[in-house]
Amino acid sequence: MSSRYTFGGDEHIFVEVDEEMSLEAFFVSLSMTNAVRKANIKGVTEICPANASFQIKFDPDVIHPDDMMKELKRLEAEAEQGDNVLETRIIEVPVYYQDPWTHDTLMRFRERHQDPSATDIEYAASINGYDSVEKFIEAHSGAPWFVSMVGFVSGLPFLYQMVDRSRQIQVPKYLSPRTDTPRQTVGYGGSFSCIYSVRGAGGYQMFGITPMPIYDPEQRVPYLKDFMVFFKPGDIVRFKPINREEYDAVIAQVQAGEYMPRIRNVRFSLSEFNADMDGTNAKLMEALYDR
Amino acid sequence: MTVNVISAGIATTIQDLGRPGYYHLGIPMGGAMDRLALKTANLLVGNDEGAAGLESVFVGPELEFTQDATVAVCGAELPPKVDGEPRDTWTAFTVKAGQVLSFDFLKSGARIYIAISGGITTPMYLGSRSTYAIGALGGVDGRPVQPGDSLPLGKSSKMVKGGLSVPKALRRGPSNPAELRVLPGLYWHRLTEQAQKNFFEDTWKVANEADRMGYRFQGGRKLEFVEREQPFSAGADPSNITDACYPYGSIQVPSGSEPIVLHRDAVSGGGYFMLGTVISADMDLIGQLQPNTPVRFVKVDMAAALAARKEQATIMDEIREVLS
Numbered sequence: 001m002s003s004r005y006t007f008g009g010d011e012h013i014f015v016e017v018d019e020e021m022s023l024e025a026f027f028v029s030l031s032m033t034n035a036v037r038k039a040n041i042k043g044v045t046e047i048c049p050a051n052a053s054f055q056i057k058f059d060p061d062v063i064h065p066d067d068m069m070k071e072l073k074r075l076e077a078e079a080e081q082g083d084n085v086l087e088t089r090i091i092e093v094p095v096y097y098q099d100p101w102t103h104d105t106l107m108r109f110r111e112r113h114q115d116p117s118a119t120d121i122e123y124a125a126s127i128n129g130y131d132s133v134e135k136f137i138e139a140h141s142g143a144p145w146f147v148s149m150v151g152f153v154s155g156l157p158f159l160y161q162m163v164d165r166s167r168q169i170q171v172p173k174y175l176s177p178r179t180d181t182p183r184q185t186v187g188y189g190g191s192f193s194c195i196y197s198v199r200g201a202g203g204y205q206m207f208g209i210t211p212m213p214i215y216d217p218e219q220r221v222p223y224l225k226d227f228m229v230f231f232k233p234g235d236i237v238r239f240k241p242i243n244r245e246e247y248d249a250v251i252a253q254v255q256a257g258e259y260m261p262r263i264r265n266v267r268f269s270l271s272e273f274n275a276d277m278d279g280t281n282a283k284l285m286e287a288l289y290d291r
Numbered sequence: 292m293t294v295n296v297i298s299a300g301i302a303t304t305i306q307d308l309g310r311p312g313y314y315h316l317g318i319p320m321g322g323a324m325d326r327l328a329l330k331t332a333n334l335l336v337g338n339d340e341g342a343a344g345l346e347s348v349f350v351g352p353e354l355e356f357t358q359d360a361t362v363a364v365c366g367a368e369l370p371p372k373v374d375g376e377p378r379d380t381w382t383a384f385t386v387k388a389g390q391v392l393s394f395d396f397l398k399s400g401a402r403i404y405i406a407i408s409g410g411i412t413t414p415m416y417l418g419s420r421s422t423y424a425i426g427a428l429g430g431v432d433g434r435p436v437q438p439g440d441s442l443p444l445g446k447s448s449k450m451v452k453g454g455l456s457v458p459k460a461l462r463r464g465p466s467n468p469a470e471l472r473v474l475p476g477l478y479w480h481r482l483t484e485q486a487q488k489n490f491f492e493d494t495w496k497v498a499n500e501a502d503r504m505g506y507r508f509q510g511g512r513k514l515e516f517v518e519r520e521q522p523f524s525a526g527a528d529p530s531n532i533t534d535a536c537y538p539y540g541s542i543q544v545p546s547g548s549e550p551i552v553l554h555r556d557a558v559s560g561g562g563y564f565m566l567g568t569v570i571s572a573d574m575d576l577i578g579q580l581q582p583n584t585p586v587r588f589v590k591v592d593m594a595a596a597l598a599a600r601k602e603q604a605t606i607m608d609e610i611r612e613v614l615s
Contacts, residue, residue: 008568066593172527191524229316
């Protein structure tokens with residue numbers, strides 16, 4: 001992997017670790033941004049890790065862009081020696097697949113869709129070779145996901161599924177973006193799932209909705225009391241399919257201020273994962289449910 | 292100690308200099324689109340440069356004052372009126388308790404900044420009062436101001452003379468055609484040589500989709516991409532990339548047809564390639580461009596970008612000196 005460094009105007013440096021997505025590229029991006037944070041370089045104002053790239057914003061009045069570039073390149077060698085082990089958390093996110101709200105929305109935007117005669121999830125299932133939506137939901141919820149980037153809008157996580165490439169789901173984005181997406185929609189574009197943190201525009205295919213708030217500027221949700229954004233890069237997510245009754249029950253808990261998602265601390269090693277993906281995922285599930 | 296909103300104008304929001312530090316979570320820095328105009332308006336009324344004021348687009352609000360205050364309006368040429376009597380832009384004037392501040396029709400530019408002595412003191416979120424409506428953050432309940440709102444004002448710490456004014460030579464507005472200087476980079480190499488040339492040769496026009504999130508441009512030739520097999524997870528269109536961070540000012544071109552320059556309320560990332568970035572010195576200017584304004588993108592290098600940044604800082608220093 002050899003990273004490509006480029007300036008974004010006079011205030012940003014953009015580093016593309018790899019053109020294509022992989023957990024390896026994500027880990028390089030994460031360890032690089034951790035190294036930049038640790039190095040405490042004067043003039044750095046923002047450190048933004050992304051899926052297979054990252055971006056540094058800096059004040060060119062404090063440090064010359066060429067010097068900032070040199071600093072970052074110097075840190076690359078150090079970051080590549082990282083052991084790719086992460087102390088992180090695994091979170092169960094309930095998902096009501098094929099819910100009525102995203103269904104209403106997708107019907108309103110059929111003319112922007114590749115296959116106007118199918119729903120988003122029917123389309124995704126069929127182009128990925130699944131003979132039923134149920135089997136597709138099994139695949140989508142059957143293996144955990146990595147939060148590989150937080151952004152676009154407030155607190156929106158991009159998630160990358162922890163399976164080998166042959167099992168990765170790939171789905172194109174809408175032909176042209178929708179002007180509306182329900183809050184907490186679980187979407188899919190390219191090889192990424194996302195959870196729309198707020199209502200608004202969006203181009204990802206809509207599969208379902210979670211009753212679990214992930215962004216709360218008012219900070220009324222108990223698990224968002226410390227900070228208004230729930231996810232951070234490196235979090236691991238397990239989508240748990242739920243039905244309407246379960247969905248309504250969680251919503252009632254959220255409204256009463258009593259909902260707490262299931263969260264456990266775990267240690268994740270990329271090399272262990274690469275050696276045995278299904279075994280590693282099974283251990284993660286044990287950590288999530290057997291305590 | 293409030294100012295009451297009678298009518299809201301267009302897209303009137305509370306803005307200060309924004310909330311840097313949270314872009315990695317998708318929360319943009321926000322703040323005034325034309326920072327120099329907001330800072331200058333604040334200095335005119337004796338506020339800190341970063342105090343919160345109002346930003347309006349094309350049409351100003353109507354505001355009723357419940358106390359005497361000093362007011363200044365900078366940025367676009369949208370003449371203010373006090374109880375119907377005209378006042379000058381870029382000049383401090385007094386409004387007495389019970390009087391109403393309103394605005395005439397827009398003459399040039401796009402955005403005005405209204406500073407009021409004491410500054411607007413709605414609650415801070417993540418260190419800023421700036422309104423980020425998409426994230427329901429800042430401002431009044433996370434939204435633009437609306438009729439019936441009562442905006443709280445702080446205590447004015449410094450008495451200022453009425454009539455204090457910024458000399459004409461230090462006021463800035465867009466030229467016609469406007470020029471936006473661009474440092475090529477990011478995914479510039481994805482364009483064919485011809486497309487790279489065309490982008491800087493063509494005259495573009497500001498499209499109607501031009502807001503705090505970004506400005507869209509139309510009218511240039513469609514950009515062609517160097518052929519390649521798309522990388523895994525990027526998506527099939529040649530304008531797609533594996534979702535990545537977007538710099539402020541970066542120019543993305545979905546499907547190669549209409550460039551979009553991201554501004555203060557930028558989405559922090561996504562899956563469109565970017566050809567380069569508008570230099571920091573020209574970001575304020577973008578916020579003053581009206582739809583249909585012809586625009587040329589001008590190719591510059593880093594040395595020119597830094598020189599322009601220095602030049603802009605010097606103008607701000609001169610304004611500070613004149614108003615001190």
